Structure formats: structure tokens, C-alpha cells
Amino acid sequence: MAVFLPLLDSNVEGPLIASLARISTLIVPALQSPSQVPDNAKRHILYDQESTFDLDQIIQVLDAGAEKVIVPIAWANDAIGIIPAARLILLLDVANASAVSDRIRSGVSGVLLKTPSLDVDFIGSVSRFFTGASIHVLPTVQELPSPATIQSLRRADAILVLPTSSLTLSESSASQLNIADIFVAPLVSDRPDGLFPTVVTEGGRSLGLVYSSVASIKESIISGKGVYQSRKHGLWRKGETSGAIQDVINIALDCDLDAVEFNVVQHGSGFCHLNRPSCFGEVNGLAALERTLQSRLSSAPEGSYTRRLFNDSNLLRAKIMEEADELCRAETKDEIAFEAADLIYFALTRCVAAGVSISDIERSLDKKAKKVTRRTGDAKPQWVKKDAQPAPQAAPAPSTASASPDAPIRMRSYNLSASSPAERATYLRRPVLNSGEMINKVKPIVDSVRTRGDEALLELTAKFDKAQMDSTVIFPPFSPESMKIDDSVRKAIDIAYSNVHKFHAAQDEKNTLIVETMPGVICSRFSRPIARVGLYVPGGTAILPSTALMLGAPAQVAGCKEIVIATPPRPDGSISPEVMYVAQLVGASAILKAGGAQAVAALAYGTKTVPKVDKIFGPGNQWVTAAKMLVQNDTDALVSIDMPAGPSEVLVIADSTCKPGFVAADLLSQAEHGVDSQVVLVTVNLSEEEISAIEKEVDTQARALPRVDIIRESISKSLIIKTSSAEEAIEFSNDYAPEHLILHLKDASAKVPLVQNAGSVFVGPYSPESCGDYASGTNHTLPTNGYARQFSGVNTQSFQKHITSQEVTADGLKSLGPVVATLADCEGLGAHANAVRIRLRDMA
Template sequence: MPVFLPLLDGADSALYPALSRIGPTILTAPTGPFPDGSYILLDGPAYDGDLVASYLDQGAQKVIVPLAWAKELVDTIPNDRIILLLDAGAFSSVSDTIRAAVSGVLIQSSNLDLDLISSISKFFANSEIYVHAGHTLPARSSIRQIVGINATLVIPAAQLTLDQSTGSQINIADAFTAPLVSDRPDGLFPTVVSSEVGQTLGLVYSSLESVKESILTGRGVYQSRKHGLWRKGETSGATQAVTSIRLDCDSDSLEFRVVQHPPGFCHLNRMSCFGSASGFSALQSTLVSRLQSAPEGSYTKRLFNDATLLRSKIMEEADELCRAETKEEVAFEAADLFYFALTKCVGSGVSIADIEASLDKKAKRVTRRAGNAKPQWSQGTTPAAPAPVPSKPSVDVTASIRMRTADLSVISDSDRAALLRRPVLKSDEMIEKVKPIVSKVRTDGDKALLEFTAKFDRVTLQETCVRAPFSEDAMQIDEDVRQAIDQAYKNIRMFHEAQLDDGPLIVETMPGVVCSRIARPVARVGLYVPGGTAILPSTALMLGVPAQVAGCREIVLATPPRPDGTVSPEVMYVARLVGASSILLAGGAQAVAALAYGTQTVPKVDKIFGPGNQWVTAAKMLVQNDTDALVSIDMPAGPSEVLVIADHTANAAFVAADLLSQAEHGVDSQVVLVAINLTIGHLQQIEDEVDKQAKALERVDIIRESIPKSIIVKSTSLEEAIAFSNDYAPEHLILHLEDAPDVVASISNAGSVFVGPFTPESCGDYASGTNHTLPTNGYARQFSGVNTLSFQKHITSQQITANGLKALGPVVATLADCEGLQAHANAVRIRLAHAA
């Protein structure tokens, strides 16, 4: 947060240069251009959402709006861009919805009542607090006290001056340095000097006097411990233009961002005291030098002088980057592209700082374009290309959507084995990609979580977790949806309660030797619910209900936040139903890492459940093998899959619908139809139904890719079909057979079986009662789907009487002697001797 916020209007433009060096300013509804990062105060009588969006799109950091406006902005503007304008006495009337929809609150008060401000801070626990005390002139001590309780004082322009502080005005630099404290005997402040793009140039010291002069003049001025004020470059010519001055979090050191003029900051005529620049900074310096002094005929000079050559190289390298596949290739081609792109920038007078400023400004936009490619690029071509070269074959939307066919009676063993294979999952490559994410969350905790959520989910959050009890406002759902969820919950709970192992297993293996097994719940479980823009209450039910039934002490749901930073109300409602203790607002590998290791606010769990994309799967595989994490997972995961066995009784429309219900999941979905002696006509009916039904679905583009990869396997007998299915070990197995119930006994490998024509796989996905978190990729040979026992572990015990040991002891001692473990044998013999 800034030390203080100046409140300006258009007449105060003389203050802009000095104020821009020390933080943002509040502008009162400007009519013209305003500095990037400004806060805009809007307090008109009529709500104007377009005006709000316009200011944010133009580069405003935040808008400050009254309560009536804030209510209108809920779910339309990101909460980190909104500050609520409120009278001091009205803070307790703000609803939970509004509190969650803003990132800060500007309190209007007649005086600086620290107790009141502290109370307001607790009420708005997750928000930044700003205080405008009207015409009360703040002293330096007041500013220091306000900063000390994590609030920021708003100071009107009329109370600010560039001259000496008086009884009616405070000098800008005096206000900024008010919180500064020094633990040094000489009272100086360590100061890190960085370039405008953040490259560290050196470490110096500042005094109140030097900081004040830098703020007011915009030049780099420091305090030499030997010679007093040091105006950088005054004798060497290596001057600095100060772009920003910031305090650290403890208010005992500073950072100056500067534009450093040649030859550099260091007395050794280098840019930095810490050695030569690297990466983009080094490349920019080299190109600037070449622009000024490269000899005629050199390649870089040619690039600067020949716009056509430079344009061609940029397009060439962009194309090669698009074609790169491996990590090494992408890095190599990206480096080439950056070189030529930065050459273009330097030749046009554009610096890395200018590019970063443009990126920051674009990130502040709240209205977005569709993001589609321009026509000349939409097919993967360049304008200069002699003929269009499509990136992939164009789609004929009239063409039939057909499956491939294989016949078990004529194919070779190797071809049959090929039918059983799934696509190769490059798990090693994915694990390498998620390692940095997992490591950063493990090290930096909540800070890393919030950074990754902003980066990957494009949501800026103030907190990582929502804790029970959950707000009723967050669970407002349609009544028919509520009833459907309640019925699904009832069915799933009934089925999973029947699986509960709630009594000890007691066996007397021989007289006086009693062995027991006791079930205990896994104490803390993390349930990953894919989401973001999707609504997936079904997965929350499938994971949450068995955890609740098993008696897990702590249930943590993890789900990516929606664009507004919230969780879908349907998932929130399920979270309450299943007794979740908290909801982690994160997705991907970062969510898995937070669950595995815990953070400052996210509880560490003992076992992680739930489906997800390849990032989630790789992260789960990584953390389960880390002994420091001490966490297990439910099962490996791959693309969704279904295998349908159909005979002459199968309804063609039903079979097609079942195949499509999995094909629409993704282009890598695995769909297999095993046809037992079906006639050509019957198979044609099924394929015609697939084509007709697919073209009526919204996700037909996905199906156009997944169905042609799918297979019809012709079989001559039920036994042959079942053998193929057991070898394939599908996630979902659907039986469209004459005696379907009798066939279940022959199934040895499947995640879940759907028996008969009126048992679509969708029912198991949502509400029949079985679980839809199932093994894929052939792992049904080794793994069960998620069930109540997945959330339990078993402890064994034994109790032996003296007489029992007399019978059992010699057996144990003999085996211990056989293995050469004398202490084991002694533990028995010493007791036998005592009992004799």
C-alpha cells in the first residue's frame, strides 16, 4: 500500500511530477488523460458502468465508488479494481457480498480516530483501508500511526506543497518519509538502486534530506557516509532520472527505480556494481550500442536499415516458434524471435520499460476483445505467402462422422495388442513442467498460490481459502437444481454408507492368539474439483460424500475460482452438504502442491482425490513420491473412456448416445464399441445415429476429432467380447446385451459397469449412487474407483495370552533363528522363561 494517497483535481497538475515518483494519486473524475495507475473517485448521482470500465481500460489502477455503485459492479468488474467509498458510521451495514466484491474501502471521517479505523480494519479484514479525514491537516506522527495499523491516509491537494511544511500544508516529501525508521547509529536508510526494469544497480544510503531532494527534483540524490549529500553524476556525468521511490514492508529501507545514463552506476564504468547485465537487459544494451556505432555492412546494421529484411526475419522466427515442439526447440526459437523483435523496438526508440508499461496497461483493461486471429492469420498463413497454407485440413461440416473398424477374428496378435493401447502419456515431461510450480508453492506458500492464480486463472485474489461456515449469499441456486443435488446426495450417501467398514474384524488364529483389524478414517483429505468457468457439483458430491461417510476430520475442497474470484454457488452448496471445512480457491499443480505441503492458510492433507488435467495429474504423481509431503493420491488418471458391448438386441440410438457421451469430453477421449455378430445393417444404423446425434450437439467440433480416433471392434462371440473388454480394462463399461445382468459375473476389469439398455453412463456420473471418479488408461486392472474405503485406512492389532505365547512362541523363535535375528527370538524366549 502507498504511504499516503493525494486527492487531486485538474488544477493540481503542478504536483503530478513529484507525486508520480512516490505512488498513485486519486483523481476526481478526470475529463482528460490521466497518469497510468491513478485511482479515480466517482461519486455521481447516477450509476454509469460504462464510465467505470472506460477509466479502467485507460489505465486507472482502481475506481473509488459509493455503495450504490458497488452493488451494481458486483460480478462485472474484478474486485481488486474497486474501492468502496463509505462514511465512517456506515461500515457495519455493508453486506458480505459487497465486502467480497471490493479490494478496499475509503472511509470518510471528520477526524483521525485510530480506534474507529482499527475496528473498520477488522470488519474489512481482507481489504485495504484508506482514511479521508476531511480538512484535518495530518502531522508526520499521524501518518506514521495510520501506516502502523495498515491503513493509508488520503490527503487533499490543498494540504500538500512542494515548499516547506507549514501549519496549513505538509511537504510531499515530509509526508512520504513520515513512516521511515532507521536502526543505524547514523540514522541513514539502506537504499537499493534498480534500473527501470528492475535490474539491481547498487546499494547506497539515503537520508531524509536526500530522499526529499530526489522526490522534488526527480534526480538521483543519496547520502554519502563520508561526504554528505551525493548528487549522482554531478561530476561523472552518469546522472539518473528517478522514476519511482518505494519503502519496503518494514519502512526501514528504500528502493529507487531510475533511468541510468551512461557509462553506468558503478565507479568501474559498468551499469551495475554487481557485474554485467544478462538476458534482455544485456541484449537491449548491445542493440542500443550497435544502433549508434555498428559498422556499415554488419548484419545488425542491415537489420536497422532494411525494414523489409527485419520484417521477414520476425515473421520467419515467429513461424519457427509456432512449429517448435520440444522444450529446447521452443526456448531456442523464442530467443531468436525476441532478438529480432527487440531490434525492431530499439530501432523505433522503444525500450523494455516501454514494453512492460504497455503490458501493465493492457492487464488493467476490464473489457476484452474476442481474441480471434485476423483473417490473414486465421488459417496459419502470412500475408506475403504466395498461397494459403492451412495449419490443418479444413473441416467439411457435411462429412459423416465415422469410427474406425477392426475385426478380432482376422487381426494378428500384435494388431489386437495395438487396439488395447492408449495414447502415450508423457508423464515425465509433465512432471518436469510442474516441478517449478510445486516447488514455489512449497517454499512461498500463499504468496505463490496467489501469484499462480493471477497468472493461470487470471484472477487476483486477496485470500486463498474460504472457510466454513459458508455464506448463504454464496449458495443461491435455482430450486430445481437444489432438489436435483439433494436427491443425488441422498442416493450417493446411501450407497457409500453401505460400504462403510465400521466394525472391527476379530479372528482367533489359534487358542490364545487374537488378531484384529480396525478401520479408521483418513484424517485430512483434499478433494480436487475441476472448475473455473465450469460448474461441477457432481465431482464435489462424488468426492465429498464418501469422505463425509468415512468420518474424515477435515475436508478441503480445491477448485479454480471463476473470473470474479468466487466459486460456483452449486459447488458451495455441495461443500456445505458434505461438511467441507474450507475451500481452496486455486486449481492446477499449485492447488495440488498447497494441499500436499500446506501453506500459511491452506491445511496440509494426508490424501488427495479427484480428476484433473495433465498438470493436476502430474503434480499428484510428483507429490506422492516426495517423502517430505507424506501424502497419497487416489489413482493415476488419463482421458475419459467408455467401452460398449452390444449384441443383436441393442438399440442403435441408445448405443450411439452412450458413445457420444464420452466422445464429447475431449479430443483425446477413448471410445470403443465391441459389436457381437452385428449385421452390416445394424452397424450402419449405429454409425448413422452417431453422425446424426453428433451434429446436433454444441460440442460437435470436439466429437469430429475424437470419433474418427474411436474404434468399432467386431467380435464373433460373447466370450471373445468379454475377453477383449477385460484386457482393455475400461473406465466405463456399458452392456447392451440380451442377458446383461448375467454377464456382470464375467467382468474382471472395469471401473464401473452399466447394465442394460436403460442404464446410461450419465446416471453414474451424476446421481444413481455409484462414484464417477474411476481408473482410466487401463488402471482398472489394479485400482478401484473412489469409494468409502478409499477414505479409510486399517490398523491391525494382536493380543496374545501367556498360554497362547507358549504355543506360538516356539514357532516365532524358530523362524527368527532361521533368519539370524537373535533379538527377535530373544523377545519371545525371555517371556517363555518368565511364564514357565
């Protein structure tokens, strides 16, 4: 922790700024940008009431390397949650202390307290109120604090903030304090000679242990050179005679205020009087390699390999690429270590040749670590093998920052017009399951149920659903107790059932299609219900009676004789009463109390108690999907499935007529389904401010939702795609083929004819996806993972099969028969031709 923080309140001379940067973090007002502030100086950016709140600009400041930002209390609620707490300090006037909510208190890591008093007891009470936060104290009076006050504040873990107009490199006076005097004020030595043990480091490596005095520390702060106190000879200006001088980067005090650390850049032969880099022996590892390469850069003989590397940039580039490739191919721990060492050697050679040190690399790493926003992390197209089979995942990598509760809940933005075809293709990918791998995982489960029946089903239900039961099937009539639900929920389900039943009843093909293709040749087609259907109703992270409704109502309309609903039981072995009520409404013939692959297997093969079905419907996790795909390809099961299913997804297209709150709500309604939910926002000519308004709504609304942790992860993998026209946006949507497509567009209904691929379309600002999920009448069981290119959502025809028939009269056969016989002869199928000719001869 620093002794004090300087606040730049006026034009400051360069030497003072340089000295301050060695011992403290600078507070720089956002409205100022002093050019004399060193690039490597740590800085806090202060926003006061005169500043204009701009969240994106604040994030840019943090991305550019600022340690923290200091914001007024009026901004706090908007900044908290977007800016990580570790990077946020609250600007607080004493008079406003009572206005601080618990959310603000827990959302910042420090407080800059403006106070007319430097009363240590009062400041201590503020510190206790902001438990765990650092307290920075900015006096609003002109009187300068005494060394005793500075010492008391520092020992109370409070950091004094002083305007630079009150600081000087000269001797302290009534109007200005010498910065070295302030820095050493809290120091206390436990040695008889009053000296302070001092650890000297370079790049995190210890060079030696020396001693400092108040005088030596002051001179180091002002000169920027390593100056220490010799116990025999007085002030020791390192390198004064040997030339092995030190540039001081930073001077810090330890937690007990009785020892000092100097972080330096060592020049010359080294720190030790034995001409070694360190008093603790020779350096090794990367530090040793760096010193060797630096030496070789100036002294390697012509013709040597190292000299060739320094002189031949093409050779060095080729070696770096070669070693990177070998590292990627290495498999064992020893091989990886060996190849990594080779790569580091050549990479560091490249750095030394360009004058880049390990310290420079470390500073760059530190700066990258301060970024609030993150790059996607994708490989450039030229480094992606064309013949490789990439894992089916969304190429833009999620930001790890989103895992923190303090990090902003934000999507990742891409400009479609600025994207290459390869980049555009990555936007269309979903992190879908590896079908072959998942099928291998579920096969033992499916086989166990197929061979051991109810016994295996009970065991697996106990293992995966944590429910100990004697039986897994419930048959009607269902007990009133099992369907006991709140009246408001019952009424909502009844209305939803009526709408879904009405819409699906309108789809029922009651009439036979009859066509006379030629005189005497009558062709017809008629529908028949699939006799036995299994409806899978998930019960993992959410209870979904709506899915039972969406699958049960069309099955009922189609006339299926047996409707078996499978859903995971609760730990006590019961089923959600809402699902039970829907089961009674749709006329379910049985309820299977099981989930996962084991439920799919029981439906596909049947057991002593579970009826076998002919077709399985319903969404589920990757285990359920893999099991459905497995059983539909097993001729022993003789079962089909509705469609390949995957994580829920929505694509929203929005132009300037959209309401940001509506758009955000639509995105979140799918994001809450699961961490693998897919959410895409396609903007049409929206400005950065308009997009930011939607992002802000996403973050604000998400934090108020009960499933915020799920949303945080799914949103971090979600995309914002920027387009310049509605046509370009819908073209991208057609390529993506979303499960749900929502149009927040001017004259949205006129754009519907452009839609070619989508599971279900929601037109206009007052058509939230939630309506289709529950009660508008359309079905919510829809194709995902891009399968909307080939599949329809579940409908009444999904529960029916179509049978064709033909009736040919004698006159009709006279006309059609020769055509059929000719084609049969062409294919060499004489029996086919004979079946026609024998009839024609009979009529002759």
C-alpha cells in the same frame, strides 16, 4: 469453371466421350455405368429420385475418385455433414426451391437446377440465394440453347448441363450441337486477329506460349492432339513433321474467357523448336530427373550404375530401403534434404523402370485426396522396431478429415478376428501422457508453491485461471449468496447426494474384525478415517459439482475430520454456486480456489492459509495427474493419492438387440468430456447396416450437442471393434480394462460374471453411464488408462485406513512363542527371538 457439363443419358460413342472428357466433367447417372468412360475422366455421379439412398455406397463412389455426387433434396439432410460440402451438389427442381433450408443451403457446394426456362435473370436470383455455390442448369425442354444463350449463362457463372443425346462431333444441327461449338461459344478475343493466347503445360510445368483459334481448338477437342494456330502458317498440328506430337489431356478456359490452357503429354524431343522440353529453358528438379532416367532406361551402357539399377530389382529395392532408413535418421535440415533427394532418385528409378511417370504419381495423389474415408495410417508390424519404446498413444491415427465441420463425425472400424496380435495390441493403447516429461513440466510449479506458499499460489492462479484474488481459501460457514442455485438443480443434487451417501454408508466397516488364529492368539482389524483429505474438482471445459458430490459424500461417511475441496475459480474469483452447495452438504472444512498443479502442491505441502492434507483425490488433466504423481513420491509431502487418472473413457458392447440411438448416446456422453476422451464400441455379430445405423446416430446426435467441436475430435480417434460373440467382446474389454463398461446385450445381467476388469459396469439398455456419473449411488471417480486391472474406483474404504491388532495371552505365547523364535533364528535376528524367549523364561 467449365463451359458446360454433359449428362450421359444414353449409350454414347467412345470418341464423343473421349472428346467430352478433355473439356468437361461428365455427369454419370448412378443407375448407369458406361464402360466407355475413360478412367481418368472427371465425373459427377447423379442420384435421382429413382435411386435408393445408401450413404456408404455414396462414400465408396467418392473414395473411388468421383469429383462430386448430385443428390435429390429428399436426401440432403441425411447426406449433409457426412459428405463434405465441397463434394456435394443438390438436385433441385424449380418447384422445390422454397423447401431449401439454411442447413441445406450451407451444406452443399453447388446446385443442379432443373428448369423449363433458361432465363438468365431468374438463374441469377437462384445464384444469389445459394451464395458461393456453383449453379448448374439442366433445361427440361427439348429446344437447344443458342450460342448467345450459352455465352450469357457462362458469363453469369452458370454452367449449362446438356444430355449427350443432344451433343455430337459432327456439325451442329437443329437436333444436336457440336461440342466444340459449345466450348468456344463464350470465348472473346481482345486481339485484332481474333486469336486466343494459349499456355501449354505438362504436369504443371509450362512448355510454352502459343495461339489458338476457334478452328484449332475444335480440332484439338475432336482429335485429342495438340493443334494450334500459327500467325503465319495457319493451323499448326504439333509434331506433324518433327514427330514431337502431343496428347491432349485437358483444355480449359481462364476466368476472363479470353485465354486457353492446354494440359498435354509431350512426346519426342520436346515442345520447343530448339529441341528442348520447354521454350522457357531446360527443365530442372523432378522433371529433369524423370527425363534423364527415361533416357537412361533406353540408352544407359551395360555395366553403368543406372543400368545395374534397372536390371537388378533386388539392388534397387535394397537402395530404396537404405535411403529411406537414412532419411529417417537425418536430423538437420540439410541432412534431411540430402537424404530425401537420394530416396527420390531411387524411388523414381523404380517408377521409370515400371513405366510410371510423375504424372501418374500425381494422378494417384489426386485420387487419394478425394477419399472421404481414410486408412488408419499405421505402420505394418514388420516396420515397427521391436526394441523401440513407442509413445503411449492409440496407434490408429485419427482422420484429419474429421477436423472439417462438413466431414462426417465417425469412428474407425476394425475386425478383431482379422487382426494380428500386434494390431490387436494397438487397439488397447490410450494416448496417455508421458509421465516423466509431464512431471518435469509441473515440477517448477510444485516447487514454487512448496517454497513460496500463498504468494506463488496467488500468482499462478492469476496466470492460469485468469483470476485476481487476495485470498485463495474460503472457510465455512459459506454465505447463502455463494450457494444460490435454481430450485430444480438443488432438488436434483439433494436426491443424488442421498443416493450416493446411502450406497457409500453401506460400505462403511463399523465392526471390528476379530479372529482367534490359535488358542490365546487374538488378531483383529479395524478402520479409522484418514484425518485430512483434499478433493480436486476439475473446472476446465465443464463445471463438475457431481465430482464434489462423489468425493465429498464418501469422505463424510468415512468420518474424515478435514475435507478440503480444491477447484479452479471463475475469472471474478468466485466458485460455481453448485459446487459451493455440495461443499456445504458434505461438510467441507475449506475450499481452495485454485486448480492445476498449483492446487495439488498447496494441498500436499500446505501454506499459511491452505490446510495440508494426507491424501489427494479426484480426476484432472495431465498437469493435475503429473503433479499428483510427483507429490506422492516426495517424502517431504507425506501425501498419498487415490489412483493415476487420465482422460475419460467408455467401452460399449452391443449386439443386435441394441437400440442404435441409445448406443450412440452412451458413446457421446464420454466423448464430450474432452478431445482426449477415449470411446470404444465393441460390436457382437452386427451387420454393416446395423453398425452404419449407430454411426449415423452418432453423427446426428453429435451435431445437435453444444460441445460438438470437442466430440468431433475425440470421436475421430475412437474405435469400433467387430467381434463374433459376447464372450470374445468381453474378453477384449477385460484386456482394455475400461473406466466405464456398458452392456447393450441380450440378457446382459447374465454376462456380468464374465467381467474381470472395469471401473464400473452399466447393465442393460436402461442403465446409461450418466446415471453413475450423477445420481444412482455408485461413484464416478474411476480408474482410467487400463488401471482398472489394479485399482478400484473411489469408495468409502478409499477414505479410511485399516489398523490391525493382536493380543496374545500367556498360554497363547507358550504355543506361539517357539514358532516365532525358530523363525527369528532362521533369519539371524536374535533380538526378535530374545523378545519371545525372555517371556517364556519368565513363565517357567
